[in-house]
Amino acid sequence: MERLNLRLPERWPSLRSLDWGSFTVFATALGLLLFFMVYPIVLVVVDAFQVEGAFSLYHFTVFWSNRFYRTGLINSLVLATLSVFGTTIAGVPLAYIMVRYDFPGKKWLNVVSIIPMIIPPFVGALGLRWVLGNAGMVNLLLQDLNLITEPIPFLFYRIPSNLLGTPFDFHLGLVLVETLHLYPIIYLNTAAALANIDPSLEEQAENLGASGFRLFRTVTLPLMQPGYIAGAVLVFIWVLTDLGTPLIIGYQHVVAHQLFSVALASYYQSPIAYVMSVILTAISLSLVALYRRYIGRREYAKIQAGMSVSRRTTRIHSLKLLVCYLFLTSLILAALSPHIGIFLAAFTREWSRTVLPSSYTLENFTLVFSGGLDYIKNSFLYCTVVFLANVFLGAAVGYILVRKRIPGKEILDYLSMLPLAIPGLVIGIGYWRAWLGTFLDPFYMAAIVLTISLTMRRLPFTVRAAYAGMLQIPNEYEEASLNLGAPRWRTFLSITLPLLLASVIAGGILSFTYAMLEVSTTLILVAKSEQATMTWGIFHYSNDPRHGWNVSSAMGALLIIFVALSLAIVSKVFGKQMGALFRVG
Amino acid sequence: MVDIRLRELTKRFGQTVAVDHVSLYIAEGELFTLLGPSGCGKTTTLRCVAGFCTPDGGEIFFGEKLVNPIPSFKRNTGMVFQNYALWPHMTVFENIAYGLKIRRMPRGELKDKVADVLELTHLEGLEDRWPSQLSGGQQQRVALARALVIEPDVLLLDEPLSNLDAKLRVEMRIEIKRIQKRLKTTTIYVTHDQEEALSISDKLVVMNQGRTQQVGAPRQVYESPENQFVADFIGIANFIEGIVSEIDGKKLLAFVETEQGFGIEAMLEEGITGNMKVLASVRPEALSVYRRGQVPSGMNRIDGVVRLTTYLGDVVRYEVETPWGATIRADVYNPRHAHIFREKEEVSLAFKGEDTKLIRL
Numbered sequence: 001m002e003r004l005n006l007r008l009p010e011r012w013p014s015l016r017s018l019d020w021g022s023f024t025v026f027a028t029a030l031g032l033l034l035f036f037m038v039y040p041i042v043l044v045v046v047d048a049f050q051v052e053g054a055f056s057l058y059h060f061t062v063f064w065s066n067r068f069y070r071t072g073l074i075n076s077l078v079l080a081t082l083s084v085f086g087t088t089i090a091g092v093p094l095a096y097i098m099v100r101y102d103f104p105g106k107k108w109l110n111v112v113s114i115i116p117m118i119i120p121p122f123v124g125a126l127g128l129r130w131v132l133g134n135a136g137m138v139n140l141l142l143q144d145l146n147l148i149t150e151p152i153p154f155l156f157y158r159i160p161s162n163l164l165g166t167p168f169d170f171h172l173g174l175v176l177v178e179t180l181h182l183y184p185i186i187y188l189n190t191a192a193a194l195a196n197i198d199p200s201l202e203e204q205a206e207n208l209g210a211s212g213f214r215l216f217r218t219v220t221l222p223l224m225q226p227g228y229i230a231g232a233v234l235v236f237i238w239v240l241t242d243l244g245t246p247l248i249i250g251y252q253h254v255v256a257h258q259l260f261s262v263a264l265a266s267y268y269q270s271p272i273a274y275v276m277s278v279i280l281t282a283i284s285l286s287l288v289a290l291y292r293r294y295i296g297r298r299e300y301a302k303i304q305a306g307m308s309v310s311r312r313t314t315r316i317h318s319l320k321l322l323v324c325y326l327f328l329t330s331l332i333l334a335a336l337s338p339h340i341g342i343f344l345a346a347f348t349r350e351w352s353r354t355v356l357p358s359s360y361t362l363e364n365f366t367l368v369f370s371g372g373l374d375y376i377k378n379s380f381l382y383c384t385v386v387f388l389a390n391v392f393l394g395a396a397v398g399y400i401l402v403r404k405r406i407p408g409k410e411i412l413d414y415l416s417m418l419p420l421a422i423p424g425l426v427i428g429i430g431y432w433r434a435w436l437g438t439f440l441d442p443f444y445m446a447a448i449v450l451t452i453s454l455t456m457r458r459l460p461f462t463v464r465a466a467y468a469g470m471l472q473i474p475n476e477y478e479e480a481s482l483n484l485g486a487p488r489w490r491t492f493l494s495i496t497l498p499l500l501l502a503s504v505i506a507g508g509i510l511s512f513t514y515a516m517l518e519v520s521t522t523l524i525l526v527a528k529s530e531q532a533t534m535t536w537g538i539f540h541y542s543n544d545p546r547h548g549w550n551v552s553s554a555m556g557a558l559l560i561i562f563v564a565l566s567l568a569i570v571s572k573v574f575g576k577q578m579g580a581l582f583r584v585g
Numbered sequence: 586m587v588d589i590r591l592r593e594l595t596k597r598f599g600q601t602v603a604v605d606h607v608s609l610y611i612a613e614g615e616l617f618t619l620l621g622p623s624g625c626g627k628t629t630t631l632r633c634v635a636g637f638c639t640p641d642g643g644e645i646f647f648g649e650k651l652v653n654p655i656p657s658f659k660r661n662t663g664m665v666f667q668n669y670a671l672w673p674h675m676t677v678f679e680n681i682a683y684g685l686k687i688r689r690m691p692r693g694e695l696k697d698k699v700a701d702v703l704e705l706t707h708l709e710g711l712e713d714r715w716p717s718q719l720s721g722g723q724q725q726r727v728a729l730a731r732a733l734v735i736e737p738d739v740l741l742l743d744e745p746l747s748n749l750d751a752k753l754r755v756e757m758r759i760e761i762k763r764i765q766k767r768l769k770t771t772t773i774y775v776t777h778d779q780e781e782a783l784s785i786s787d788k789l790v791v792m793n794q795g796r797t798q799q800v801g802a803p804r805q806v807y808e809s810p811e812n813q814f815v816a817d818f819i820g821i822a823n824f825i826e827g828i829v830s831e832i833d834g835k836k837l838l839a840f841v842e843t844e845q846g847f848g849i850e851a852m853l854e855e856g857i858t859g860n861m862k863v864l865a866s867v868r869p870e871a872l873s874v875y876r877r878g879q880v881p882s883g884m885n886r887i888d889g890v891v892r893l894t895t896y897l898g899d900v901v902r903y904e905v906e907t908p909w910g911a912t913i914r915a916d917v918y919n920p921r922h923a924h925i926f927r928e929k930e931e932v933s934l935a936f937k938g939e940d941t942k943l944i945r946l
Binding site: 474476477479480481482483484485486487488490491494495498499 | 635636637656657658659660661662663664666667668670672673674683684687688731732735741
């Protein structure tokens with residue numbers, strides 16, 4: 001028996017460190033990801049490529065020959081690209097100012113500058129309509145001051161254009177909305193990269209005679225580039241697959257909106273919807289794959305270092321300070337305008353043709369708390385389950401990825417990061433395709449499938465947090481415990497888990513907030529209002545012609561408060577490493 | 586307390602053989618050191634004993650018991666890690682008490698035990714501190730206390746002093762030796778520092794590239810290195826290649842004809858025979874430096890030119906270049922009344938045959 005014990009490992013070296021507990025967790029996590037992520041997507045892809053059971057590109061030719069769809073695809077790509085530009089112009093200078101300069105009020109401005117993240121995409125658009133809409137605050141103010149006669153279409157301004165006979169738009173209004181919402185992604189990623197640059201690297205360059213822009217171009221820029229590109233990829237994918245914003249702005253000519261309309265009209269079973277899903281997924285997946293290839297695996301491990309405050313901060317004065325303040329205040333004012341709009345609209349029913357509401361009321365909230373209480377309950381119920389499931393799954397997967405050698409571990413690694421690259425819309429379509437008519441039919445089981453899909457989609461947050469957390473726990477901590485006689489399970493419970501928990505819970509709270517803010521999957525999956533969530537309710541109310549937008553705004557305001565609270569907790573626990581969680585793997 | 590036997594222990598990592606058929610015997614209560622350069626396999630050997638590494642071959646016995654199939658947490662070894670591995674979420678007391686809690690020791694007895702070990706390691710009064718509030722030396726003591734309190738059969742120390750500054754290192758190694766002698770726990774100590782190894786060990790093994798080079802008491806290994814690696818790794822040695830020309834069995838001397846054509850006397854070792862190719866090795870402190878040609882009779886002599894003189898207070902260190910281009914190091918202790926030679930001075934180095942050790946090539 002002992003002989004066998006000695007010989008066995010030589011043939012299966014990777015099974016050596018394997019125990020049953022780890023294997024069970026591994027198999028469960030892998031099974032869940034395969035069943036609830038890979039399988040629905042595979043069905044969609046297969047259907048997109050077949051006609052009556054045979055391989056065919058027919059559906060793609062139908063898609064491409066329709067000018068309406070072609071326009072949508074070009075629009076989406078143009079919109080995503082322009083939004084990357086927009087967020088870069090706002091986010092990169094912000095990062096540089098925040099990391100490298102020191103000035104009064106910096107801490108406060110730093111917190112305020114990431115507030116746009118805590119608003120569901122279409123609530124932001126809704127708020128912006130109150131402020132920057134054709135009959136919004138700004139236009140009315142300008143008209144009152146007799147500066148303009150016709151309203152400026154901030155949110156609707158588009159330049160019609162043409163590509164090889166296919167018309168498309170440069171929709172600058174949508175770009176503005178997306179930029180104001182998403183610039184924190186660029187900011188957080190770039191700032192993290194910038195702050196992580198070892199000061200000695202720049203000092204060395206200065207020592208050799210480089211300074212000013214030359215120093216920035218030759219040393220600083222290349223070193224912060226990976227962080228910036230991560231943010232840019234995330235923004236691009238986000239805008240490409242964003243449904244809420246075009247929905248509220250009322251612009252149908254983007255893929256996400258078309259996909260939603262086609263899916264609704266065809267009871268979620270249209271080959272064209274599958275083709276669109278395949279296209280969106282292919283673009284996001286290849287971007288993420290390209291990024292990972294570019295970055296190698298370095299960035300993954302670097303997260304553990306966290307964001308250290310760079311010592312290369314200079315205190316600025318006079319003109320430079322003035323320019324910085326001007327930039328920061330205008331950016332933050334613009335970024336906060338949706339929130340201002342939402343909160344004002346939430347407390348009124350009379351706000352038309354005046355800059356500020358003419359009277360205030362709590363009626364909208366009364367309505368939300370009577371008719372919309374189910375939405376709130378459902379949101380909290382689903383998202384709490386998402387939180388718990390993600391904390392446990394994330395901790396387990398992170399632990400296995402760092403500590404265990406299991407054949408097929410790489411697959412789990414990739415699959416657990418995959419949800420970042422799969423658009424929520426596509427997940428929704430895939431679930432209808434996979435479960436319609438089964439015991440998981442979204443029509444009846446929306447509560448369950450929505451919770452599962454949100455869990456899967458936010459799993460990367462906790463896995464990443466656990467992964468980073470595990471890297472910070474030296475192997476010796478566990479070995480010391482084993483050495484003193486604690487079996488593996490006891491070591492995990494008394495040493496690993498307590499040390500890991502802070503970071504995993506932070507990731508879990510982030511999952512929670514994102515699940516609260518989720519729009520695309522929710523709108524696609526939920527068909528009955530009694531299973532719906534707050535974001536679904538916001539959309540639902542906004543369609544009501546009588547004060548619907550005010551009630552939506554009240555619900556949106558509540559959602560913002562809930563999310564702000566949970567994010568405040570996360571930053572308290574997780575501190576400055578939060579930026580790391582907004583990156584792509 | 587047990588004795589430990591390793592039999593043909595082998596561990597591979599992919600293509601590299603980290604531990605290559607290592608066999609060792611460690612007697613009960615002995616402080617045994619694994620000494621070697623980094624990557625020599627000493628830490629891997631220790632980790633195999635602790636149970637963190639599954640050997641690819643060979644056996645490990647604690648007493649009569651084969652421990653290969655026993656998982657690490659049932660081996661009852663106390664290990665001190667190089668980085669101490671103090672759990673940051675537990676206080677000093679909780680860190681030390683952990684092993685006793687695992688062993689379900691009643692609260693009262695546990696407190697007494699921890700108090701005893703705190704006293705033994707001079708940590709009284711620090712039990713409520715967090716690891717981050719301790720100095721390096723204190724962390725080291727806590728790690729030691731945590732390993733000792735469970736009364737392990739075997740104490741394992743993995744470069745325990747390498748994170749301390751030089752002065753504290755000397756203090757702590759005396760401390761470790763004191764505690765080990767008092768508890769008489771069989772101890773395996775891993776280090777790459779030869780001075781540490783010589784000063785602390787009852788016995789030591791020099792390892793290189795996964796293989797044992799020489800096992801013995803510190804003095805034995807230092808004074809009679811069995812091969813060039815050991816002679817070079819432990820202390821510093823000057824080597825001169827040659828062929829044994831004559832053997833004097835009565836005086837236990839061998840005469841070596843060097844490649845450069847002069848003869849030297851050396852100690853006759855077992856297994857040295859005529860016409861054998863050998864390496865004569867001399868420690869720097871066995872060399873004396875004289876003005877060219879003024880060497881007393883009856884001593885080996887090498888001429889050379891001083892290339893570098895380093896004055897260190899208690900010792901003057903010379904690097905002398907020989908006519909054939911080799912560099913020989915000589916340490917002259919207590920140079921207070923001696924003449925200190927300058928660079929470029931022509932000198933003769935003298936050393937006794939009994940200080941010259943032969944290594945078979």
